[in-house]
Amino acid sequence: MSTMQDVASHAGVSAKTVSRVFNADPHVRPETRDRVERAMRETGYVPNVLARTFRHGRSQSVGVAIPDVGDPFFAAIVRAVETVCAPAGVTTLVASIGDDPERERDVIEALLKAQLMGLILAPVAQDQSWLEPWLEHTPIEFVDRPAQGVEAEELREDDLDGARRAVEHLVSRGHRRIAFLADSVHPPSTQRRRDGWRLGLRDAGIEPTDVAAHATDDSDHPRHELVSIEATDPESAAAAIARMRALPDPPTAAVTANARVTMRAFESLKHGGWAFVGIGDFPMAHALTPAVTVMAQDPAELGRRAAERALERFESPAEPAREHPLIPMHLTVRDSTPAPRRAYPL
Numbered sequence: 001m002s003t004m005q006d007v008a009s010h011a012g013v014s015a016k017t018v019s020r021v022f023n024a025d026p027h028v029r030p031e032t033r034d035r036v037e038r039a040m041r042e043t044g045y046v047p048n049v050l051a052r053t054f055r056h057g058r059s060q061s062v063g064v065a066i067p068d069v070g071d072p073f074f075a076a077i078v079r080a081v082e083t084v085c086a087p088a089g090v091t092t093l094v095a096s097i098g099d100d101p102e103r104e105r106d107v108i109e110a111l112l113k114a115q116l117m118g119l120i121l122a123p124v125a126q127d128q129s130w131l132e133p134w135l136e137h138t139p140i141e142f143v144d145r146p147a148q149g150v151e152a153e154e155l156r157e158d159d160l161d162g163a164r165r166a167v168e169h170l171v172s173r174g175h176r177r178i179a180f181l182a183d184s185v186h187p188p189s190t191q192r193r194r195d196g197w198r199l200g201l202r203d204a205g206i207e208p209t210d211v212a213a214h215a216t217d218d219s220d221h222p223r224h225e226l227v228s229i230e231a232t233d234p235e236s237a238a239a240a241i242a243r244m245r246a247l248p249d250p251p252t253a254a255v256t257a258n259a260r261v262t263m264r265a266f267e268s269l270k271h272g273g274w275a276f277v278g279i280g281d282f283p284m285a286h287a288l289t290p291a292v293t294v295m296a297q298d299p300a301e302l303g304r305r306a307a308e309r310a311l312e313r314f315e316s317p318a319e320p321a322r323e324h325p326l327i328p329m330h331l332t333v334r335d336s337t338p339a340p341r342r343a344y345p346l
Contacts, residue, residue, distance in 0.1 A: 002043040004315040011039035015316050019308060022088060061091040062310055063111035063119040065104075069096045072259050072282040073299045074122060077143060080303030081120055088311065090117060099184070101125035112138060118310025120303070123147070126186065139313035141306040145188050153321045155306050159192035159279075160199065162295040162329035166255045166277040167200025169293070169331060174339045175253040175275060176206055179226040179244055181237065181265055182257035190257050193279055194227065197255050226251055237265035241272055252340040255279065262292060275337045279329070291334035298327055 004022075008015045013036060020028050021036040028036075039045075062085050066074040082092045093114065095107050104125040111119060118139040129149030131140065142154040163180075170178050180197045182190050201207070225247060228240035244251055253275040256262040262278030262285075269276045270290065278285070278294045285292040305324070313319055 002045045004045070006043050007036065007039045007045045010043050011036045015319075016308070016312050019312050019315065060089065061093045061114060061116055062307060063093045063095065063114070063116045064121075065095045065097055065108050065111060065119065066122045067097050067099060067124050069094060073144075073280050073297060076299035077120070077122070077303035077306075080300040081307040084304055084307035084311070090311070097122075097124050099124060105130060117314045118307075120306045120310060124187070128152075137317075139310045139317075141310050143302050143306050148188075151321070153309065153324065155302055155309070155324045156189070156326065157297050157302065158326040158328050159189050160196040161326075162279055162297075163193040163196025163255060164200040164203065165196075165329070165331055166279060166295050167197055168203065169277060169333070170253045170255070170275060170337060171200070171204040171206075173253075173275060173337050175251075176204075177226065177249060177251040177253070178206075179228070179241075179251040179254040179274075180224075180257065181231050181240065181254050181261050182227075182229045183231045183261050183264075185229045190229075193255075193257050231256075231261045231264050234264045234267065237261065238268040241265065241268040241274075245272055253277075253337070259285075262294075266292070269336075273341070275340070277337060281332065286334060290336040290338075293334045293337045294332050295329040296332045297329055301327060 004015050004018050008018045011018070013032065017028065017032065018036055021033050062081065064078055064081050066077065068074055069078065078092070078094055085092050093111060093116070095111055097104050097107050101124050104123060108119070108121065108131075112134050116138060118141065120141050120143055122144045123142065127149045128147050131147070131152070132150050134140065135150065135152060140152055142152055142156075144156050146154045146156065167178055178197070178201065180194055182194065184190060226244060228244070230240045231237035251274065254265075254269060254277075256265055256276060256278045259278060259280035259282040262276070262280070263282065265276075266288065276293070278292050279297070281294045281296045285294060
């Protein structure tokens with residue numbers, strides 16, 4: 001029985017191109033599509049899940065393990081994975097890890113025991129070294145957050161540059177005191193965005209010197225007076241903003257670390273008169289008053305690439321892991337970034 005690699009060699013294209021033809025990718029040139037389809041017929045390739053299951057002894061499913069299925073960013077990743085897998089007759093199995101690192105291994109192992117064709121994972125724990133044996137026979141693509149303790153493929157966006165450019169935009173509007181609001185210090189993506197916030201301030205000649213001016217539950221991360229990781233709900237976000245407003249030299253603007261934080265802090269930021277840029281767009285962000293300026297991510301592209309890569313590696317197990325370029329964020333300017341002391345329209 002021929003493989004996708006056999007078809008690729010016969011047609012003189014890559015296995016990825018064969019996969020795209022199989023998945024009806026509209027970006028494949030017609031002449032390439034014709035050549036690949038002819039090669040499929042001539043090699044007797046059977047591109048269906050049943051054939052793959054018999055050949056590899058696997059289920060007809062790709063797993064997706066993410067922190068929160070209700071988060072707009074991760075929900076978009078899931079939808080993109082489904083758009084790649086469904087035309088190939090592959091089921092997408094979705095599991096929510098939550099924010100408890102202790103649950104991560106149990107949730108992921110439950111998926112992996114289903115003999116998946118591939119797994120797409122956004123981890124919450126700080127060690128995935130236990131995955132080493134699974135990586136030998138299951139393609140695992142890390143998204144948004146890198147693998148820790150194990151060598152694995154990862155696809156993520158340029159968090160550092162996204163946060164840096166958010167600060168750059170606020171500085172261009174006249175702001176100098178710019179806060180950073182987050183809901184956890186641990187995800188690598190948040191750490192990179194906090195580093196980007198620092199870099200953006202330094203690029204503008206503003207030195208965000210660290211001071212442990214108030215209590216912190218993590219001695220390894222001394223807190224700057226303009227950094228909060230407490231925005232886990234609207235009440236705690238409001239309390240953090242109230243604390244900063246009471247400073248002798250309060251901020252006039254903020255960068256929010258993700259869409260969850262932006263939504264939780266929105267009312268307090270608005271009523272405090274702060275300008276703000278959210279990292280990550282979300283439904284209705286454009287319809288709020290003020291409409292929210294964001295560093296727009298592309299979770300759909302992230303999910304699509306991860307799913308295509310997992311299926312490609314499933315079909316060609318001998319292919320080595322590769323390094324993927326960072327996906328850039330894009331500034332979408334709306335109404336939430338006025339100059340300092342300018343009131344929002346009601």
